[in-house]
Amino acid sequence: MKCADVFRLSMAHPGDLSELETLIAAGTIRAADVTAIIGKTEGNGGVNDFTRGYFTQTLMGLLSKHLNKPSEQLIREIPCVLSGGTEGVMSPHFSVFCVRDSKEEGRSPASALAIGTAFSDPVPAENVGRRDHVEAVANAVRAAVAAAGIERPDDVHFVQVKCPCVTVARAAAAIAAGKAPLTNDPNKSMAYARAAGAFGVALGLGEIGPEDFNDGSLLSDFSIQSPRASISSGVEVESHGVIVFGNSPNWSGQLRLAHRPMADALDIGAVVDVLADLGITAAPQVTALDAARIATVLVKCEPDRRGQIRGNRHTMLDDTDINAQRHVRGAVAGLIAGVIGDGRIFVSGGAEHQGPDGGGLIAIIAASN
Amino acid sequence: MKCADVFRLSMAHPGDLSELETLIAAGTIRAADVTAIIGKTEGNGGVNDFTRGYFTQTLMGLLSKHLNKPSEQLIREIPCVLSGGTEGVMSPHFSVFCVRDSKEEGRSPASALAIGTAFSDPVPAENVGRRDHVEAVANAVRAAVAAAGIERPDDVHFVQVKCPCVTVARAAAAIAAGKAPLTNDPNKSMAYARAAGAFGVALGLGEIGPEDFNDGSLLSDFSIQSPRASISSGVEVESHGVIVFGNSPNWSGQLRLAHRPMADALDIGAVVDVLADLGITAAPQVTALDAARIATVLVKCEPDRRGQIRGNRHTMLDDTDINAQRHVRGAVAGLIAGVIGDGRIFVSGGAEHQGPDGGGLIAIIAASN
């Protein structure tokens, strides 16, 4: 049987991997077991957020040294999904997901955390936000589910995807080559990339079929959504990287995963419910003892595009000074960190088609009692 | 007996007082009863936030028309305390506090909401953030407590003060006149003004004595703090305006007030506790029925100046792109709005000496069942 471990580590700056280095040096983490990384860096989370690239370069250099493989190869083998923006109470951190062979055999009586990863081929700029993009993600999702050895689709609880987007420069290059990118507005491109990624997860998990959408559905038909899809987009990748998380009887260990859709940015009920799914009570805050059982918290959210939350006007979308995604990440992280009692949570903006329109989703990995 | 009413109104932009105009036209509000205003406008909350001045000009123009008094006089009679910055889920709104004679006589068996106001003389730029500033606030607090007819100091639950600050231009004018302002950094000046206001409240309420502090204590000795002081600072006022809120047997009505200190930006317990003080349960969210009883929510908070929250690094203070107060307002408002289920809450940054260091305070006015 295989067993997944999660190490949630802090960093002093986006190039600081010293906590990981220490754990590898101590033998706590075997570099060869590192399967995926999901982290929050302290950039602005937008097109010009280079903290993601800086972290990635540092990580791959560190693993390269321990694994004797070039960074260029590792970057295509180990998904490193970073979301920029630690607004408000969020604390920069990264979760290292490791997979090792356990000594146990047979099947877990209770299922345990299972992880699988996959990569697509590089994505041309003109494909971003179109059906080719959706299908490339769906194929990678299916490959990752298979890699995780998860048998029942319902046992998949969270799929993290990182998609490339189009910068002004990439758009110009594509146009010069006679191609037509969907948009040359970088922030718009990131939104389309996230939407296509969400459709890809829904398609790959069988939540929707190939006839249920067309190019026009993206960022338009918000009835299409996956409550298990978490999509990031950034300039620093050229292929889709996919990490599938589920519970499986074929895996051993104390960790289990649960998820809930969030109806809107005020949905504290979803946070309490997903904790309850894992046997943890928040009344109103998780106790320190229970908080220590929580391995990682993964959240998607968005500023309601209709300009209101429960009938009251919000100002996130009309703000020229602060990007709307930065606004909503700060607010939702404030809510969830208050329930958990810990700012080391992954809250990522841009939840188009990822959970209910105007809301998003939350997934938590925690150890059994 | 007197009776206080609270009307929480929304606005489409900082110059939109149409909801107030409608209520006055309908006779629901008598213009002569308007005693104070506390609101959140959608500016940046900093020195160059002119949404506060825009709202104030519009409000005074409207009341001037109904009361046949010049705006210049009204602005010195009716405190209008605005906090800029509706980050995240906050919704721009303002609470109109009205005081009228009720037909009831004698004393309320349960105390009811009592309100009193006062103004200081204009404050010279060189006094901002110094003992003169502290004492001017303290005197105005005492005058407002007396005006409210609150007899026991413990019955005061919330004191809102608006203090002037020093802009680059005001500092230059003072220096040209041979005076020495404490600082010519506008954001620093706002911080000192808030600190001095908090000391003034503590002094005025008898929480500290005149020997308990000197000029050097401001922004330095954070053991001195008042859990009932809420201070705003802005360029648009020249005097200290004070509004005292308490519960008093001399007042009638259904409204009552409670407050709690907040230990830090994750202190969801304080939010649940202050609701419980008013007989309202949040499990995890206030029901719609109970939410309708809530008249207004008033909060102060701050980015922990030590750079950490519960041992985890936050990035609010090192951010060159987004002002730290905008960060923390968004996070704390996200938490509280999630518990209340409503974004129309007054969350104001800059809680120096207002509640515990790194935290702040919350006060809620609600109607009895």
Next chain:
Amino acid sequence: MKCADVFRLSMAHPGDLSELETLIAAGTIRAADVTAIIGKTEGNGGVNDFTRGYFTQTLMGLLSKHLNKPSEQLIREIPCVLSGGTEGVMSPHFSVFCVRDSKEEGRSPASALAIGTAFSDPVPAENVGRRDHVEAVANAVRAAVAAAGIERPDDVHFVQVKCPCVTVARAAAAIAAGKAPLTNDPNKSMAYARAAGAFGVALGLGEIGPEDFNDGSLLSDFSIQSPRASISSGVEVESHGVIVFGNSPNWSGQLRLAHRPMADALDIGAVVDVLADLGITAAPQVTALDAARIATVLVKCEPDRRGQIRGNRHTMLDDTDINAQRHVRGAVAGLIAGVIGDGRIFVSGGAEHQGPDGGGLIAIIAASN
């Protein structure tokens, strides 16, 4: 004959009209002569810039007092065009354009500054950025040219238009009424409004004909442009307001107007050339004596949408922290203020179809020697 005067006044904040008040009190300006205002306020220049509304409310209140007309009427008679954003060396200021009867008769041997204004009907949200919008502006331009008594189209040198745009709230209201706004992205809406305004000026001045464009040409066919169109867009207006500036032998006075297209954001040559057109030398800076002859400087500019200036990458469009228009205004104002030696210049972003693609235009009004 008529005569136009220009008063360039400073302000301490967006609600400060004290310099105008002083000039009216002194009799230097007759309130009834005030024909139009063009100014730079210190907001962010975006959808949520309320400094424009604040200034406008203050201005109309002041003129209302002197003219005994309600503000609501004046706002439909006197165009008040404000551009938010005094980035870098720009100084908040406003130019008051007055028209009076002069004692001179006959015709000016040299033409003199001529000004005419006009307003359109209110613009429904669903029309913004479409042919109806273009034609409404064109009609207003023709009316303003006629009002100015300018006979030859070539004598028109600058047309300032202020168009309404669509906020999230306005878009939602239109959709609820069964209408389809072009976009519900406020910044996109402002761009379409400016583009439609520029097409309207070109159509109104006969630079293009009605068959030369369709709805798809806006923000797409950048060969269509007017080197005399300056368009602002904002939430605070509901009709198009047009001010036409030209030189005419039917007007008297010392002031004359010239304009030049700017090829890109580095086109210092255009600045020197337009000064030369008015008999002013910059070598490299205008002398203090000549600077005193300059009545007002009006500029449009934009961040090159292709991501490069003269072959070098710029980062304005990929910046999530600072809006691209704020970037370019600061840079172009730095250039022009350096040549003029004065930060009181009107530099407005969003030059879509206003002058060459990636550049813009400059117009200067100056007195003869």
Next chain:
Amino acid sequence: MKCADVFRLSMAHPGDLSELETLIAAGTIRAADVTAIIGKTEGNGGVNDFTRGYFTQTLMGLLSKHLNKPSEQLIREIPCVLSGGTEGVMSPHFSVFCVRDSKEEGRSPASALAIGTAFSDPVPAENVGRRDHVEAVANAVRAAVAAAGIERPDDVHFVQVKCPCVTVARAAAAIAAGKAPLTNDPNKSMAYARAAGAFGVALGLGEIGPEDFNDGSLLSDFSIQSPRASISSGVEVESHGVIVFGNSPNWSGQLRLAHRPMADALDIGAVVDVLADLGITAAPQVTALDAARIATVLVKCEPDRRGQIRGNRHTMLDDTDINAQRHVRGAVAGLIAGVIGDGRIFVSGGAEHQGPDGGGLIAIIAASN
């Protein structure tokens, strides 16, 4: 004799050193000749600008590969001075300064560009902005002048220094160790670090003596300034790195250096004058032929701390949305790039004590005709 070469290279993002890699691969640049780097990266230029660290890590990795030395050693041998913030028309780029032995002997009839570098020991957080800091810089300046073999102090034209600053975390660590940092406000700390660096250059070049200042002079007595000092400050370094540039008869080559103080942010005369010193005419813009002779442009500037430029109010210091240094860099770069016709210029904010108060300085390296 030695000869200095300058290569001005563009980058697609802060981790993109491909142009340098290409030139090394082609043999145009010998990795061993690389002596110093000065560049503009596209971060925000503040405490939380990690584009500088990202670039530095990438550069040192590249040189490490070619030189077979560890990055940790190279970073202490090759000054890499980066200024974040390519506001407006600035283009991200870096200048590589190489020193090689030339075949020429004797002395240059005209002096040629000479370069020398030096590093201080690591700087404890509590020393930042104090006399120890000043003296450490002065000693490093003297060492770099000697390394350059420049004999006459007047032949030094530009001294670039990079100083460490204090973050919230570093301040907390120092306080925990019983030390008292000057300030725990990161932006304030960067300002003090730049001031101390400027004093260090003035002291090292003999412009001031050790008795001419004390700790209280920093950021206070602005009559003390060096027109040849350019100081950056950042979290990513722990020692002072110094690069001295001058002209010397002991060096060969076509390059020469000139500098001028800038009186204020509108001082276009200084730009034209420094070009004239190098035999280049700007009328109003440098011709393409002459622009090709320009090797690099180095500028320091600042928002006038008195809130005015030539009597007109600016809004840079009161802006809560955009950092004042970002404002002024954008404006001054707009001016200079317009004269040069090229956005690849190094314009760095924070010119405290570097050139005249409220202004700064400009240095240009260009080839002879």
